[in-house]
């Protein structure tokens with residue numbers, strides 16, 4: 753049920769991608785892809801965008817979330833991924849740390865790319881300028897659609913669920 757709500761949110765925001773496929777037996781079927789989250793630079797780092805429900809996120813429930821609210825959730829989820837050692841720069845592949853005291857070259861940003869590929873990801877500030885070229889080679893229908901890891905967000909300060917902390921979409925052209 754809650755995955756249907758996530759699907760409905762993505763659909764309302766135009767974040768689903770579809771393609772028509774002709775089967776060998778002549779049938780024509782439509783395939784659909786939901787937004788992804790990329791935990792690193794490789795195809796195997798792609799997962800379906802996570803549902804807030806199993807994380808015990810203390811912010812708004814999914815039923816009340818706008819896309820902006822979901823962006824905030826996703827950012828907190830990526831921070832948890834970094835703490836778990838699961839998050840790498842989508843360009844250079846170096847592990848990203850969740851720490852308030854990062855050296856300049858270690859600072860990173862999370863963002864949504866909304867092209868043919870729709871995906872949240874994180875990259876060093878210095879790496880972001882190279883991302884557009886890399887993403888041109890990634891197509892949603894060629895990436896795995898696996899359930900993402902579940903991180904426990906229940907101890908998150910509720911104040912951190914309310915404020916957007918990053919831009920909705922970066923211009924990477």
Ligand SMILES: [Zn+2]
Nearest residue numbers: 841844876879
């Ligand atoms: Zn990097």
